[in-house]
Amino acid sequence: MKFLLMSLIAHRPDPISQEKKSPAERFTDVVETAVLAEELGFDGFAVGERHEDPFISSSPPVVLSNIAARTSRIGLFTAVTTLSLLDPVRAFEDYSTLDNLSGGRLELIIGKGNGSAQADLFHVTPDDQWDRNREGYELFRMLWESETVTWSGRFRPSLNNAKALPRPLQERIRIWHGSATSTESVDLAARYGDPLFSANVSNPVQPYAELIRHYRERWEHYGRAPQDALVGAGTAGFHVAPTSQEALAAYRFTFEARLAAQRKAGLPVVFDTLEDLVERSSALIGSPEQVIDKVGRYHERFGHEVIHLSADADGVTASQQRRSLELFQSDVAPVLRHRIPSRPLVSESSPKEVLV
Numbered sequence: 001m002k003f004l005l006m007s008l009i010a011h012r013p014d015p016i017s018q019e020k021k022s023p024a025e026r027f028t029d030v031v032e033t034a035v036l037a038e039e040l041g042f043d044g045f046a047v048g049e050r051h052e053d054p055f056i057s058s059s060p061p062v063v064l065s066n067i068a069a070r071t072s073r074i075g076l077f078t079a080v081t082t083l084s085l086l087d088p089v090r091a092f093e094d095y096s097t098l099d100n101l102s103g104g105r106l107e108l109i110i111g112k113g114n115g116s117a118q119a120d121l122f123h124v125t126p127d128d129q130w131d132r133n134r135e136g137y138e139l140f141r142m143l144w145e146s147e148t149v150t151w152s153g154r155f156r157p158s159l160n161n162a163k164a165l166p167r168p169l170q171e172r173i174r175i176w177h178g179s180a181t182s183t184e185s186v187d188l189a190a191r192y193g194d195p196l197f198s199a200n201v202s203n204p205v206q207p208y209a210e211l212i213r214h215y216r217e218r219w220e221h222y223g224r225a226p227q228d229a230l231v232g233a234g235t236a237g238f239h240v241a242p243t244s245q246e247a248l249a250a251y252r253f254t255f256e257a258r259l260a261a262q263r264k265a266g267l268p269v270v271f272d273t274l275e276d277l278v279e280r281s282s283a284l285i286g287s288p289e290q291v292i293d294k295v296g297r298y299h300e301r302f303g304h305e306v307i308h309l310s311a312d313a314d315g316v317t318a319s320q321q322r323r324s325l326e327l328f329q330s331d332v333a334p335v336l337r338h339r340i341p342s343r344p345l346v347s348e349s350s351p352k353e354v355l356v
Contacts, residue, residue: 044075052117254315
């Protein structure tokens with residue numbers, strides 16, 4: 001199994017001190033965490049894309065370029081790139097540049113995005129965001145794989161024998177399709193032979209397991225070998241400590257702050273206690289043995305080879321977060337790597353190699 005740390009770069013007061021860092025300080029925190037992730041042996045670091053409070057992760061390629069300059073081996077991911085909002089040509093230029101600067105360590109997770117700010121800032125609505133995502137993906141893929149492109153669509157001006165630069169280092173980039181509930185995203189992934197990354201955050205396991213089952217069904221429908229399907233999954237929370245009691249105590253501030261934020265925003269609450277979150281969600285909060293057991297149980301339902309873990313430390317101290325990451329790498333990751341075989345990430349392969 002492969003392990004990514006992931007940040008949406010939330011920008012809000014610390015649940016304990018109530019102090020709010022500047023944007024510059026938050027970006028520095030994220031980059032330093034990515035450097036630590038490489039030092040500890042994580043396989044990848046992912047930066048999300050959001051365009052509304054409380055997040056400041058509106059420009060993943062800029063943040064990932066900074067991380068690329070500070071690291072040399074760790075895989076670089078987006079989680080997700082909202083192609084429904086972006087001009088595919090401009091997105092190609094940004095990510096092709098990052099691919100070159102990082103030595104071919106880039107993998108994309110794309111998605112249609114969510115949130116009311118999309119309509120306010122980009123005039124993208126639930127009525128057209130799926131079509132924009134599909135069209136953006138198809139043009140982005142063409143630009144990556146072809147020196148020149150002739151293309152026409154609904155949402156941007158047509159291209160006639162157009163050449164976008166720079167050319168990427170990887171001849172074919174691995175693009176994951178991120179989805180929480182969208183069968184359209186699942187079908188697009190299966191149709192093009194791309195991997196699926198299940199959000200696996202807001203609900204119990206059942207709807208995500210059903211979506212992954214649907215993905216595998218559509219994968220075979222398009223004539224693909226079942227064993228070639230590749231799945232990743234998120235987690236709803238993360239903190240490892242020597243005992244479950246220590247893990248729960250350390251994470252309680254984080255949970256309570258996020259629960260309060262959900263209620264203030266009028267969002268539905270699925271897990272209303274920390275104990276419920278640990279019991280019924282994908283959250284990995286507990287002792288190493290408990291975390292290993294839960295990942296194994298989810299793997300039985302998903303067959304996934306990659307998971308992402310929260311890189312954000314709101315509600316825990318920097319030393320608590322570091323101990324959690326160190327304990328995960330010393331006591332959890334080796335066991336799961338042994339038990340659950342996984343295919344290499346792009347960063348572990350030749351950048352010119354074509355990956356399924």
